[in-house]
Amino acid sequence: MIKIRTLFAVLLAVMIYPGIVAYAQENAHEHEQDHETEYHESHVHGTSELLLAIEGHQMEIHFQSPAVNLLGFEHKPQSPTQQQRFSSAVKTLAQADSLFSLPAEAECELEKADVQAPFEDVHDDHGHEKQAEQEHADFSAHYHYHCKHTSKLTGLNVNMFEHFPLIELIRVQALSDKGQQSFELHSDHRQIEM
Numbered sequence: 254m255i256k257i258r259t260l261f262a263v264l265l266a267v268m269i270y271p272g273i274v275a276y277a278q279e280n281a282h283e284h285e286q287d288h289e290t291e292y293h294e295s296h297v298h299g300t301s302e303l304l305l306a307i308e309g310h311q312m313e314i315h316f317q318s319p320a321v322n323l324l325g326f327e328h329k330p331q332s333p334t335q336q337q338r339f340s341s342a343v344k345t346l347a348q349a350d351s352l353f354s355l356p357a358e359a360e361c362e363l364e365k366a367d368v369q370a371p372f373e374d375v376h377d378d379h380g381h382e383k384q385a386e387q388e389h390a391d392f393s394a395h396y397h398y399h400c401k402h403t404s405k406l407t408g409l410n411v412n413m414f415e416h417f418p419l420i421e422l423i424r425v426q427a428l429s430d431k432g433q434q435s436f437e438l439h440s441d442h443r444q445i446e447m
C-alpha cells in the first residue's frame with residue numbers, strides 16, 4: 254500500500270526536485286552564491302501551483318507561487334507599503350479557511366498550516382546584512398487536514414484569486430484513490446472536482 258507521504262513526495266519531486274538539485278550543485282561549487290536559487294521551469298509569473306493528496310483521513314495541500322503573484326513585486330520589501338503587502342500576503346496564506354472551501358459533509362479540520370516566505374534577512378560572517386541578489390523568489394505554503402469522511406470530499410473551491418488577483422492560473426495536481434488528476438483553475442473556474 255502506497256502511503257500518502259510517498260505519493261506526496263513523488264508529486265513534490267516532479268515539481269521542485271530539478272530546482273533543488275540545481276541549487277545543491279551550485280552551492281557545492283560557489284558558497285558565495287548561497288542565495289541564488291536556480292529557478293525551475295514552474296516559476297512562471299502569473300501561474301501558481303497546487304498539489305493535493307488525499308489518503309485515508311488525511312488531505313495534504315501544497316501551494317507554491319512566484320512571489321510576484323502575491324505581492325506585485327519580487328524583491329525584499331523596500332517601502333512601508335511593500336512591507337505591508339508582504340505581511341498581509343503571509344497572513345492570508347496562513348488562513349486556509351478563506352483560501353479553500355471544502356464540502357461541510359466531509360468534516361475536514363485544518364491541523365497544520367505552514368507558510369514559507371522569501372526574502373529573509375541574510376547576514377555575513379560579521380553580522381552585516383548581505384544583499385541577497387535574487388532574480389526570482391517563491392512563496393510556498395503547506396496545509397494538512399484531517400477529514401472524517403474523505404469519500405464526501407468530491408470537490409473543493411480554491412478562492413485564491415480573490416485574495417491575489419495577480420494569479421492568472423493555478424495548475425493543480427491531485428492524487429487520491431481515483432488516481433492522478435490535473436486541473437487548471439482561473440478566476441472564473443476555481444473548482445477542483447474529484
Ligand SMILES: [Zn+2]
Pocket residue numbers: 296298319320321327388389390
Ligand atoms: Zn520571478
